[in-house]
Amino acid sequence: MSFSLLSLGFLLGMRHAMETDHLAAVASLATRSHSMGETIRQGAVWGMGHTLTLFAFGSLVLLLDSIMPETLAQVLEFAVGLMLVGLGVDVLRRLLRERIHFHVHRHADGTLHFHAHSHAREPVHPAVHHHHHRSKGSFPLRALLVGMMHGMAGSAALILLTLQTVHSPLTGMAYIALFGVGSIAGMAALSAIIAVPLRYSATGMTWLHNGLRAVIGVVTLVVGSLMVYDIGITGGLLV
Numbered sequence: 001m002s003f004s005l006l007s008l009g010f011l012l013g014m015r016h017a018m019e020t021d022h023l024a025a026v027a028s029l030a031t032r033s034h035s036m037g038e039t040i041r042q043g044a045v046w047g048m049g050h051t052l053t054l055f056a057f058g059s060l061v062l063l064l065d066s067i068m069p070e071t072l073a074q075v076l077e078f079a080v081g082l083m084l085v086g087l088g089v090d091v092l093r094r095l096l097r098e099r100i101h102f103h104v105h106r107h108a109d110g111t112l113h114f115h116a117h118s119h120a121r122e123p124v125h126p127a128v129h130h131h132h133h134r135s136k137g138s139f140p141l142r143a144l145l146v147g148m149m150h151g152m153a154g155s156a157a158l159i160l161l162t163l164q165t166v167h168s169p170l171t172g173m174a175y176i177a178l179f180g181v182g183s184i185a186g187m188a189a190l191s192a193i194i195a196v197p198l199r200y201s202a203t204g205m206t207w208l209h210n211g212l213r214a215v216i217g218v219v220t221l222v223v224g225s226l227m228v229y230d231i232g233i234t235g236g237l238l239v
Contacts, residue, residue, distance in 0.1 A: 013182020043191025
């Protein structure tokens with residue numbers, strides 16, 4: 001088993017993490033994070049999901065000595081485009097919703113009161129407005145699922161490359177595994193870079209923070225829309 005070949009797999013995995021659709025997805029996920037550590041964890045878990053499906057699909061194809069049908073590969077890429085459209089819309093939706101925030105709270109006399117207010121200029125919620133939000137320590141399941149979707153869509157090209165590079169299923173599986181580990185490391189590093197402007201702008205520069213989130217949402221939406229059009233219309237999947 002060639003060490004240089006396996007090292008190449010790891011490095012290519014790190015580079016693979018930088019593809020536009022991957023960056024768009026992880027940047028949109030980062031807008032849900034509350035700290036740099038959580039953003040890095042989102043990226044690493046994306047890489048974990050990406051690796052799980054890459055390895056599962058890749059191992060199956062290598063062991064069966066076959067290739068993935070082109071139509072299936074197109075369908076998976078098309079699904080990724082739709083997913084990115086959804087992620088972009090979700091970022092923009094949350095941005096608008098959080099500017100004017102609706103919820104019910106209970107007063108000291110027991111009266112329930114429904115109202116709208118904005119936390120945009122508040123560093124913390126006033127005591128009367130405390131209510132439940134997603135736990136910061138919860139497992140980022142959304143990032144795992146997004147990564148798994150990307151892994152399925154990217155498996156066709158990686159399997160073809162692997163079949164051209166290696167001569168045994170065992171070496172191919174090791175190559176794919178290290179490719180996946182490289183993608184985890186690469187995306188965790190890129191998530192740290194993405195986190196810096198988001199986290200620093202969140203304290204005292206609301207306009208910049210919201211502007212960055214809006215840019216991420218629009219870019220993710222555009223990247224997904226272009227993928228859908230390119231695969232569905234230009235590629236002939238829907239026509």
